[in-house]
Amino acid sequence: MPIAAVAKESEVDVLIIGAGPAGVMCANALAMAGVNVRIIDQRPAKVAAGQADGIQPRTIEVLQSYGLAERLLREGNQMHMAAFYNPSPSGGIERTSRAPDVTAPSARYPFEVTLHQGAIEAIFLDSMSAHGVIVERPIVPTYIELSQSEEELKDPNAHPVILKHLDPSEREGDSEIVKAKFVVGADGAHSWVRKSLGISMDGEQTDYIWGVVDMVPDTDFPDIRCKCAVHSNNGSCMIIPREGDLVRLYIQLSDRDVVDPATGRVDKSKMGPEKLLAVAQKSFKPFEISTSGQIDWWTLYIIGQRVASKFSVRERVFIAGDACHTHSPKAGQGMNASMNDTHNLAWKLTHVLRGWSDLSLLQTYEFERRKYAQDLIDFDKKFSKLFSGKPRTQDNQDGVSHEEFLGAFQTFGLFTSGIGVHYEPSAITHNQHQSCASTLIVGERMVPHVFVRAADARPYDIQDLLPSDTRFKILVFVGDVANTTQAERVLRLAEEMGGQESFYRKFGHGNPSKVFDILSIASAKKQDVNYTDLPPLFRQHWSKVLLDDTDMYSRVGGGGYARYGIDQQHGAIVVVRPDGYVGIVAPFDHLKDVNTYFDSFMAQS
C-alpha cells in the first residue's frame, strides 16, 4: 500500500473505529477523562429507529456512574413485569403467570429500560460533545498496520498503529494517515478491524430464524406493556414494550416463511412487515393485534453464536462489542455487552496513557471480557433453545414446560441483568481477604446501598460516590469510631496509609487525590458523630465521611455493614476499581496486601 503518497498525517492517543454503543461508550469515557481521542464512523448519520433497544439493570448503573442515567430514565420505557402465555386448553393462548422482569435482588434499578438505539447513542454523543469530541463521519478505514518493532510496542509513548482512512466525499488524495498509540475496533459484527487483523470468530450459526417489527399496536391483549413470552401452538413471540406507545415483537419464523428453497438462504424479499405481523397474529389468538399506524422498523435474523478468538493484538489494537461476540437479541444483551466491553477498557487505556499503570494492565481486558462473552454465548444457547422450542402440551409431551421456561428465566436473571457479572482473579482482582467483607464479592460490581453523610445527614447511594472518574476508590469502613480502641486503630491506619511506603504516596504521582479517592464510612449514628472526628486523611472534604445510618426521617439507609458482611466494630478496607468493580478487600492490619495489589499493575512516577 503506497501510504507515502498521502499528504495528511496525524497522531492520536486513541482512535476508535465505529460509533455504535461500544464506540460511543468508549469515546465518552475517554473524552470525560481528557484523553486525546478520535472516533470515526463510516455511516453518514446516526441510527434513527430500530436496532437494539434494551438497557439492563447493571448498564443503567454504569450510565449513572457517568452521570447519564437521568436522561435515559426520563426518555425510556421501564419493564418491571414479565408475563408468560402458553397454549390454552380451549385453543389459542392464555396467561400462565406474571413475574418480576428482573430477578437480581441487589439491582439498584430493578427493571430494564427500553429506548431505541439512536436515542441511547444520542445521550453519549451529547456528553462527548460537551467534552469536545464529535464523531467524524462518514469516514471509511482502508488500511491498518501494527509495528513489528518490539521496542515500539513496549514503549507506552510510541504510536505503533498506522491506520489509513478516507472521507468518501473527498478525493483519494485527501485521505489521512493516523498514527495511534491505541486503536479500538468497535465496528460491529462484520468488523473491518477484526478481519484486517485476521482474528477468527469461533462458534456457529443456529437454525433459528426470527423477525422483528416495531409498531404502535391496536390490541386487546392485556399485557402489551409487559415483557411477554408467548408460546403458542402456532409459533412463539416475544413482546418488548418501548418508549411512548411503541411495542417491539420478536416473531419466530419457520424455514418456509423466509428461506429460498433453491439456495437454502434467508430471502428477505419473501417477507415484509405485514407478513411478519400476520405470523404474529396467529400466535396471539384469541387476542387481536394490529396497527393503525406505520411499522416503525423491521428486520429478519438468524441467530449466530460466536466469540472472537482474540480481543486484542499486542494490547495495541482492541476489538469490542459486536466485533467480538454475536448472539441472539432476545435476552436483550447485545448493546449491554458492547457498552460494558468498553466501559471495562476505557479506564485501563487512560491509566496507561497517564503513566499510572503498566501496559500489562491492558491484558486484563481480554481476560475479563472474553470470559464474559463465552458465558454469554453459553447462556444464549440454552435460552434460545428453550425459547424457540415448541411448548409442552397434551399432544407434545417433549415440548418445553412453562415451569422449565420460567425457572430458566429466573435462574438466568442474575446473569441477564448484568448484576452477576464476575471477573476472575487477576492483577486487578485479589480475593485473599474476601471474608472481611463477605458479600462484597471481589470481581463483582460494588453493591449499591444508601448511607448518610455525616456532615449533613443527606442520604446517598454509595454508587453515586463512586463515579467513573478514573480514580480508584478507597473505602475505609472505619467501624465504631466512638470506641477508643477502634479510634486508635483508625488513627494508625491513617498514619500508615499516609506514609511513604503506602500505595497512596507511592502511586500518587505527587497528587494522590487525583489517583485515589478516599471515603470513610463509620458504623456509628448520625446523632453522635461529627465528621471532624476522623483523621484528616479520611476526611479530605466534609462530604467524604458517611455513616451507616438512616436519613433523618428513617425512610432510607442503615444496615450497610451487615449487608456487606463487614464487622461493625473493626471495619475493613474496600478498594473499588474505576469501573465500579471490587478490586480487593482487606482488614486494617493487612494494608500491605493492598500495597501489593497496586504494586501488581501500577507504575511509579
Place this chain on the structure above:
Amino acid sequence: MPIAAVAKESEVDVLIIGAGPAGVMCANALAMAGVNVRIIDQRPAKVAAGQADGIQPRTIEVLQSYGLAERLLREGNQMHMAAFYNPSPSGGIERTSRAPDVTAPSARYPFEVTLHQGAIEAIFLDSMSAHGVIVERPIVPTYIELSQSEEELKDPNAHPVILKHLDPSEREGDSEIVKAKFVVGADGAHSWVRKSLGISMDGEQTDYIWGVVDMVPDTDFPDIRCKCAVHSNNGSCMIIPREGDLVRLYIQLSDRDVVDPATGRVDKSKMGPEKLLAVAQKSFKPFEISTSGQIDWWTLYIIGQRVASKFSVRERVFIAGDACHTHSPKAGQGMNASMNDTHNLAWKLTHVLRGWSDLSLLQTYEFERRKYAQDLIDFDKKFSKLFSGKPRTQDNQDGVSHEEFLGAFQTFGLFTSGIGVHYEPSAITHNQHQSCASTLIVGERMVPHVFVRAADARPYDIQDLLPSDTRFKILVFVGDVANTTQAERVLRLAEEMGGQESFYRKFGHGNPSKVFDILSIASAKKQDVNYTDLPPLFRQHWSKVLLDDTDMYSRVGGGGYARYGIDQQHGAIVVVRPDGYVGIVAPFDHLKDVNTYFDSFMAQS
C-alpha cells in the same frame, strides 16, 4: 399623562411586571399553558448571587409538577438536619441537639433545598424560553390605568388595563402602550404596581436588625453543613449551608452596630462583611469561623411584617410575592410564598382566558393567598421573637429555653414546609364529603403516595401524574373491581360521568380530555387486574389505570387507600385542582355534588 403622543401600541392577554420568583413562576406557568403573555423587568440582568435561597418541601413538589425539580435537585444543596447550639456552662456554645430540618411527615421531599436565587430563576427562564417567552429588560413601567367601564371590566375578552412603559435605552418617544386583559405586579417589596394603585401595606416594622453574609468558611464547627440555630450570650446566628461549599450566616445585630444615633436609621456604611463576620465569630466561640476566600454577598435588614390590604383590583390587576407580603427571611419563606402566589394564580388566569371559567374564579386568588400571607406574618412574629430573644441561662431565667425554641421549630414545621397550607372553603374547595377520603383534606395539596400502573407494574408517585398542565384531575378510586357488585357500580359511575348531564360533558368544551384528566385507581393487586377490565372512560390510555399495590420487588407502594382514608371496597371520587390542591371528594353516589362543584365556577362553551 399624554399617552396619545406615543406611537407604539400593542395588546396582550397577561402582562407580568417583575421577573423575580413570583414573576418567573407566573410567566412559565402561562407560557407552558400557551397563554399570550409578556414579562418585563426593570433590572438589566438577572440576579447573580445572594438574595433569597431556600426552597421548601412543598415548593419542590410544585416545581416537580412543572417538570423543573430534577434540575433544582441536581444543582442545589439539601438541608436534612438541623442543629441547635446554646450557651455552654463553661462559656461559649455547645450543641444541645440535632433534629430533622423538616417536620412534615407527608412531605415527598423531606428537606429544604438551598441554591442562590439567580440559579433558581434560571430554571424558570430556561423553561419559559423553551416555550417562547423571554424577559424583556430593562423596561420601566411608568403609567397604569384601569378602565372605569363596568361593561369592559365584566367582559373577559376586553383589555381594560392600559400600561405605559419604556425602554430606558431608547428615547422617550419609543416607549410603548400595552393594553392588557390582566396585569400581574410581581415587582417586589417596593412594588410600583401596588403604589400606583394605592394599595396599602398593613403591619409594622420590628426592632430586629440582622446581617447576612455568604462565604466559603474555614471552620472547626462540626455542624457547618446543617441548618443551625446558634443562641449564645454574645448574640444569635443562623447557619444555612448552600450549594457547593458556600454557607450563609444570618447574624443578629444590636442597634449600636448599625444604627446612626443622629437619625435613628440603619446606616449600612457603619457595617461591612468583615465587621459582620467579627460579630458572628463572637457567638461561635469556642469554635473558629473565618474565610480564606471572598465574601460572596452580604446585606443588612430590619424585619418588616406587613400584608397588602388587597391583592387585586377588580380581578384585572393582581399583586403577588413581596409586593403583597414582607416578613423575616430566616424561616426561609419569602421566595416560596412568592412562587406559590402565582402558582395559585396562573391556572385561574388560564381558565378564564380560555373561556373555561367565569371571571369570578379570580376572586379566589386573594381569598386563598391573602389568608395564607396573614398566617405567615403571624407565624413570623412568633418565630422572630423566639429567635431574636436572649437564650435562657442561669443568669437570665426570662430568656428563651431550648425546649421552647425546639418545640416552636417543630410545631411550625408543617407550616414552614408549605405542606400544611390549607385553603378555606370557597367556590373551588367544597368539603361536605370529607369523610369519604378522610385524610385527603379538601383545600390541602394532594398527598404524595406511590401506586403502580396496572399495565406494566411501573411505580409512580401519584403527584407525578398530576402535573401543572391546567387540567382538573378526576381520580376515580374504583375500589375492589374484582367484586362484581363494585364492578357494576363502577360501570354505572362511568355511564353517569360520561353522560350529557355530567360536568365532564357540560364543561368539556367539546374535548373533555383537554379540561379533565381521568385516572382510575383500583384497590386490587397487580397479579389479578388487567387495565382492560375498566370501562373505557376510566382508561382512555393504557397508562391511566393505577393499582394500590407494591412494585414487583416490594420496594415501594401499597397501602394508599388506607393512607388516604378511602374505603377499599367502595372507593371515592377525588378532584384535584390544576395547582395540585384537593377541590372536592365525594362518594360514587354523590356525583351530583361534583357537578355542582364545577357549576359553581366553570363556564359552558
